[in-house]
Structure formats: C-alpha cells, structure tokens
Amino acid sequence: MEGYTLPRRDGSDSAPDLIDLRSDxxxxxxxxxxxxxxxAALGDDxxxxxxxxxxxxxxxxxxxxKEAAVLVVSGTMGNLAALLAHCQRGQRxxxxxxxxxxxxxxxxxxxxxxxxxxPLPTDPNGCIDLSALEAAATTINDPHFSPPGxxxxxNTHNRCGGVVLTPDYLAQVRTIAxxxxxxxxxxxxxxxNAAVALxxxxxxxxxxxxxxxxxxxxxxxxxxxxxVAGPAxxxxxxxxxxxxxxxxxxxxxxxxxxxxxxxxxxxxxLAEDHAHARLLAAGLAELPGVQxxxxxxxxxxxxxxxxxxxxxxxxxxAALRAHGILMGSLSTTSIRAVTHxxxxxxxxxxxxxxxxxxxx
Ligand SMILES: *Cc1c(COP(=O)(O)O)cnc(C)c1O
Numbered sequence: 001m002e003g004y005t006l007p008r009r010d011g012s013d014s015a016p017d018l019i020d021l022r023s024d025x026x027x028x029x030x031x032x033x034x035x036x037x038x039x040a041a042l043g044d045d046x047x048x049x050x051x052x053x054x055x056x057x058x059x060x061x062x063x064x065x066k067e068a069a070v071l072v073v074s075g076t077m078g079n080l081a082a083l084l085a086h087c088q089r090g091q092r093x094x095x096x097x098x099x100x101x102x103x104x105x106x107x108x109x110x111x112x113x114x115x116x117x118x119p120l121p122t123d124p125n126g127c128i129d130l131s132a133l134e135a136a137a138t139t140i141n142d143p144h145f146s147p148p149g150x151x152x153x154x155n156t157h158n159r160c161g162g163v164v165l166t167p168d169y170l171a172q173v174r175t176i177a178x179x180x181x182x183x184x185x186x187x188x189x190x191x192x193n194a195a196v197a198l199x200x201x202x203x204x205x206x207x208x209x210x211x212x213x214x215x216x217x218x219x220x221x222x223x224x225x226x227x228v229a230g231p232a233x234x235x236x237x238x239x240x241x242x243x244x245x246x247x248x249x250x251x252x253x254x255x256x257x258x259x260x261x262x263x264x265x266x267x268x269x270l271a272e273d274h275a276h277a278r279l280l281a282a283g284l285a286e287l288p289g290v291q292x293x294x295x296x297x298x299x300x301x302x303x304x305x306x307x308x309x310x311x312x313x314x315x316x317x318a319a320l321r322a323h324g325i326l327m328g329s330l331s332t333t334s335i336r337a338v339t340h341x342x343x344x345x346x347x348x349x350x351x352x353x354x355x356x357x358x359x360x
Contacts, residue, residue: 019347022328024190024273024300024340027221032265033258040257044250045071046243052253056260060227063263064191064212065203069229070239071256073247075100075189078213078226078238080108081245083150085237086183086211089114091149094136094182096122098159101152101187112245116146124296126157127169130176137180151177154187155194155205161293162277162301162338164194170208183210183234189226193219193299196270210234219270219300220262221341225255266341273300276339276348283352287359302337303330308359319358325351 020026029037043049053071061069072078079101083093093109095102097119101109109115120132137148153173155165170186177184186209188194195202206212211230216222228238242248249255281297281304284290289308296303306313313329320327327337339348 018324018326019343019351020326021337021339021343021351022326024218024338027217027219027341029223029258030221030261030266030341033222033261036257036261037254040253042251042253045252046248046250050251050253050256052260053256056256056263057227059260059263060214061229063202064188064206064214064229066206066212066229066235067232068235069227070235070242071249071252071259072213072226072228072238072242073224073249074217075187075213075215075226076105076108077242077245077247078228079105079152079185079187080112081238081241081247082185082211082213082228082230082234083109083115083152084113084241085234086185087113087115087149090116090146092116092118092136092146093150093152094118094120094133094148095152096120096126096128096154096157098122098126098157099152099154099187100158100189101154103159115149118148122157122160124160124163126154126160126163126165128153128173130172133173134176137176137182139180148180148182151182151184152187153184153209154189156190156197156299156301158189158301161296161303161336162190162193162299163296164197164298165205166198167200167204167208170205174208185209186212188212188214190215190218190299192267193270193274196267197274197299211238216259216262219273219340220266222258222262222266223255225259227259269341270300273339273341273343274298276300276343276345277302277337279345280337280339280348280351283348284355287356289359300339302339303334305334307333311359316358320351320354323354325354 045053057069216225292304
C-alpha cells in the first residue's frame with residue numbers, strides 16, 4: 001500500500017487523525033472502493049435485480065467454494081440468519097464458550113429464534129474440546145432433552161486473540177458432525193486472515209463446513225456488509241430469514257461494489273497486517289510490565305497483559321491516547337491492539353517508541 005495515508009473522516013487524504021488500533025472495524029474504504037461505489041450499476045436487490053449485488057454474491061460463493069451466497073448487513077445478522085436456517089425452535093446451537101456468537105451477538109438466536117445455546121469449553125487455540133463436542137452432538141432418545149441443531153466454529157478466533165483453526169481440526173469436527181447428521185456453521189468473520197496466515201486457499205478451511213459467514217467490513221476494509229455462503233437450498237432459507245430480520249436492502253449495490261473490491265484487492269494484503277502485528281508484539285514484549293504470549297500472535301490481533309509498577313491499564317491507555325494512539329482494554333489487566341488497512345510499519349514503530357517512553 002505504498003503512499004497510503006489514513007483517510008480522514010471527511011474522505012480527504014490529509015494527515016491522519018489517530019493511530020487507531022482498537023479494531024479492524026475502524027478501517028475506511030480505499031480510493032478504489034469509493035470509485036467503485038460511485039460507478040456501481042444498481043437495481044432492487046429484494047427483486048434480485050441489483051447486478052452488483054448479484055456479482056458479489058457469485059464471486060463470494062466461488063471464493064469460498066460454495067453453491068450460493070447472500071449479502072447481509074452485518075456479521076451478526078449473517079450468523080443469526082444461518083443458525084435460524086439450520087435449526088428449528090427448541091434445538092441446540094453447539095458452540096464454544098468463548099465464541100463471538102455466544103458473547104457478543106445479544107443472544108439473538110435465543111431471543112429471536114427460540115434456540116438454546118450449548119456452550120462448550122474452548123482451549124487457548126480456539127478449539128472446542130472434541131470429547132465434549134461428541135457428547136453434545138449426540139441425540140438422546142428421551143423427551144427431556146433438546147435436540148442438537150448445529151455446530152458452530154469460529155476462525156480466526158476473536159476472544160482467543162485471532163488464533164487460527166487448522167484444516168486438520170476442522171476436519172475432525174466435520175467428522176463428528178457428519179456422524180451425528182449435524183450441519184457445521186463457521187463464523188468466519190476473519191476467515192481470510194486465517195487462510196493468509198496458513199498460506200492455504202480459503203477453500204481448504206471452508207470445505208469442512210456447511211455454511212460460512214465472513215465480513216467485508218473488517219480487515220478487508222469495505223464500509224458495510226458480510227456474506228453467508230453455503231448450499232443453494234440453505235442460502236435460499238437464509239435469504240428469506242434476512243428479509244424477516246429487516247435485512248432486505250434495495251439498491252445494495254452501493255455496498256456490494258466496495259465488497260467486490262474487498263474480495264479482489266484486499267485479501268492478499270492481510271499478510272502485511274499480520275507482519276505488523278508480529279512487529280508490534282515483539283516490540284511491546286521488550287517493555288517493562290508487558291506480558292505477551294507471542295505464540296498467540298498469529299494474525300492481526302495482539303493481546304497483552306500489563307503488570308506495571310506505576311501504571312494501570314486505564315492510565316496506560318490514556319497516556320497512549322494523549323499521543324494519538326488508541327488501543328482497547330479487554331479487562332483491568334489486559335489490552336488489545338489490532339492491525340489493519342491504513343496502519344503502516346511506521347505507525348507501528350511510532351507506537352512502540354511511544355509505549356516505551358510511557359512505560360520507562
Ligand atoms: C465482528 C465479528 C462478528 C460480527 O460482525 P458484525 O459485522 O460486527 O456484526 C462475528 N464474529 C466474529 C468472530 C467477529 O469478530
């Protein structure tokens with residue numbers, strides 16, 4: 001991304017406001033996206049007549065090796081619509097107890113869908129314990145119990161620090177699911193980060209699941225939008241549920257145009273974000289009071305503990321903010337920094353220098 005500067009909120013290219021490492025959702029659209037948005041051919045997508053949405057959905061399905069895909073407003077809507085498409089009311093959603101769906105999606109599958117969350121222990125690598133999974137996936141012929149409906153995985157795993165689930169592990173989960181006649185849904189908000197980190201085609205990950213949701217609006221830098229991909233007949237149900245949830249958009253080609261740029265131009269560059277995260281982690285690891293597990297810095301997320309004689313997390317974050325640097329607190333003792341489009345090597349070097357001054 002040579003010559004790239006952080007776009008300002010007004011869309012102009014002057015000096016950056018902040019080095020914002022709170023999340024990769026703060027990314028702003030590239031110049032190519034803005035151009036694609038203004039040139040997009042449009043139609044009514046609820047009638048299936050927006051050519052740009054249709055092109056994005058085709059491209060997305062093909063990229064992840066599925067029959068069909070549907071554009072949704074957000075990752076949260078995509079996960080919810082997929083779970084509702086897989087399950088009947090009263091069925092169990094088997095998922096990790098550290099998953100985004102369980103923690104951060106407002107309990108939608110339960111509140112809106114009558115589904116029951118069945119959270120299972122997750123190890124620090126983002127993997128659900130397989131024997132617990134086997135037990136949870138087993139249908140018990142006894143009317144006391146709610147039947148299993150779907151198994152959910154997350155890749156990369158957000159709350160475990162952006163760690164990557166391997167094709168091997170996905171294959172093991174798929175075997176268990178298959179043996180119990182259950183579908184697997186993958187919360188792949190950052191599935192392209194996982195594929196880039198492993199250096200494999202994304203289909204080596206998505207081949208093991210029935211449906212996958214991924215976000216355009218995080219590291220891929222589109223302003224809005226996620227996709228759900230899977231078998232045509234499941235995606236048709238997701239499309240009806242999307243409408244039910246109020247997610248049927250009209251001239252959504254405005255959004256899809258940026259999504260096409262995201263999928264064609266922004267995937268390979270995720271490797272830069274990963275390199276920047278490693279650089280940041282290695283720099284921070286040298287500083288007094290910082291504790292960091294470098295083996296968990298596998299993609300674009302850096303998590304660390306602060307145990308400093310003088311500064312607590314809130315004070316450290318405030319001091320960074322005074323220098324125009326934003327990070328997020330995970331707890332009273334831990335911090336998260338996320339690298340993304342618009343953050344360059346020089347920004348990372350600046351962050352390390354400033355953090356070193358603050359903690360010295
Ligand atoms: C961000 C995220 C989502 C939800 O996406 P939104 O577009 O913010 O609703 C789902 N799962 C994971 C793992 C995420 O990181």
